[in-house]
Amino acid sequence: MQDIDRYLDTMIREGLYSNRKNLCFRLDMLFGGIDFKNKRVLDIGGGHGLYSFYAACRGAKTVVCLEPEAEGSFSGVVEKFHKLQGLLKCDNARMVPVTFQAFESGGATFDVILLHNSINHLDEAACIGLLADAGSRAAYQEIFAKIASLSNKGARLIIHDCSRYNLFALLGLRNPLVPNVEWHKHQSPEVWANMLTDAGFANPTIRWPSFSTLGHWGRILLGNKIMAFCLTSHFCLTMDKV
Numbered sequence: 560m561q562d563i564d565r566y567l568d569t570m571i572r573e574g575l576y577s578n579r580k581n582l583c584f585r586l587d588m589l590f591g592g593i594d595f596k597n598k599r600v601l602d603i604g605g606g607h608g609l610y611s612f613y614a615a616c617r618g619a620k621t622v623v624c625l626e627p628e629a630e631g632s633f634s635g636v637v638e639k640f641h642k643l644q645g646l647l648k649c650d651n652a653r654m655v656p657v658t659f660q661a662f663e664s665g666g667a668t669f670d671v672i673l674l675h676n677s678i679n680h681l682d683e684a685a686c687i688g689l690l691a692d693a694g695s696r697a698a699y700q701e702i703f704a705k706i707a708s709l710s711n712k713g714a715r716l717i718i719h720d721c722s723r724y725n726l727f728a729l730l731g732l733r734n735p736l737v738p739n740v741e742w743h744k745h746q747s748p749e750v751w752a753n754m755l756t757d758a759g760f761a762n763p764t765i766r767w768p769s770f771s772t773l774g775h776w777g778r779i780l781l782g783n784k785i786m787a788f789c790l791t792s793h794f795c796l797t798m799d800k801v
């Protein structure tokens with residue numbers, strides 16, 4: 560418990576999240592029911608390590624955070640990651656500043672794989688053309704085959720992103736809640752689930768997260784596909800490696 564308290568306090572103090580209550584709500588949405596004890600975790604596009612360090616503080620054996628933006632340290636992500644690592648005393652987490660395609664695991668495989676707001680960035684051009692272009696689909700099939708090869712039997716895959724479909728986009732308007740989202744660069748969770756099924760994953764579960772600030776009641780009232788379509792279109796897809 561002390562490790563988690565230190566984690567929460569550190570993430571808030573370092574400006575990675577607004578407050579403890581909202582962060583706890585978010586973590587429960589993403590990882591509820593997952594026991595990280597002695598697990599190997601791969602966080603693809605993990606940024607400063609907000610979720611990587613949570614897994615590490617929860618007892619993960621190894622956590623690898625891939626963040627290609629950090630290559631060359633120009634963005635300061637590497638420095639921030641190492642600062643957090645020192646504050647949290649997490650020797651079981653490490654950053655690898657390469658793309659997923661360039662990542663070499665050295666034979667290691669993983670029990671939990673997270674893609675938080677990163678699945679469309681694995682190959683943005685291919686993601687845009689995924690529904691109409693065979694080459695784009697083949698590119699993602701190759702990516703998902705690699706994810707499958709890095710997954711242990713029963714591994715949990717967690718994908719958080721926003722769907723391609725949103726009311727504001729349909730109306731040709733800028734969404735005031737997420738004004739920077741380029742909707743054509745995303746896909747629906749059903750598209751990802753179908754492709755991942757072909758790659759050897761099963762048991763797809765799609766959830767539609769609500770705003771953390773609204774807590775339990777927000778989840779009840781807004782945590783569904785219709786309200787997501789009208790708001791931010793965020794989803795959380797989980798699947799298991801079979």
